Amino acid sequence: MDKRYYTDLHCHILPGVDDGSPNMEETIKMLEKAYSMGVRNIIATPHYACGDKNASTDRLMELRAKVEIEAKKISKHFNISLGNELLWSPDVVQAVKKGDAFTMAGTRYILVEFSPNDSYQTIYNGLRSFILEGYIPIAAHIERYEALQRKMERVRELIDLGAYIQVNIGSMVGGMLDANAKYLKKLFNQGMIHFFASDAHDSTYRTCRFQECIDHIKKKVDVDYLAAVLYDNPALLYDNKYI
Secondary structure: OOOOOEEEEEEOOOOOOOOOOOOHHHHHHHHHHHHHOOEEEEEEOOEEOOOOOOOOHHHHHHHHHHHHHHHHHHOOOOEEEEOOEEEOOOOHHHHHHHOOOOOHHHOOEEEEEOOOOOOHHHHHHHHHHHHHOOOEEEEOOHHHOHHHOOOHHHHHHHHHHOOEEEEEHHHHOOOOOOHHHHHHHHHHHOOOOOEEEOOEOOOOOOOOOHHHHHHHHOOOOOHHHHHHHHHHHHHHHHOOOOO
């Protein structure tokens, strides 16, 4: 596998807008950590939930620009784009259509989060609602949803529907007795995971671990597909093309 750089498309790096980075000092530490892990493109995805006090789009665009200035101090090749992690509710589709919430880096892709105990039908219908409006949904950190745990046929059905699957890369790391990590590797080797991300919230505990996780899993998964997930799929997202 060629040595190239990574894209982190789910990251709570904007300061002071959600439960991620509380300030620019911590954001800079997160940038430094991501860079050390081989990441050169980040899509900042602050939480968005209908009915909550969400940061305005103007505020988020202002913060993205400030964070990119700090990223460019680390490297001129370090890029910050903007999205949202959208908590599913029936109203959130309209929020995106009205421009109150962001798609991923200005594309048709959107990142959708569900509650861990949501039913499978809720997940299916939520993703379908976005697809019917012309969006390309990515189901965020699917390892958290009880309705999808060790139910490969349901994950396949969501993919057949037109959704893509994101897994937090740290969830892939686990020993022989880690049933969840074993299941995720099985999903991966059957082509049913499309994106890895850090879902980083800070520079210490919920941080970016891209390179160390890749070093751990690369001998246990299909390396050609790993290259597609790490490099090709993010490039297609940025180009607003289907995988």
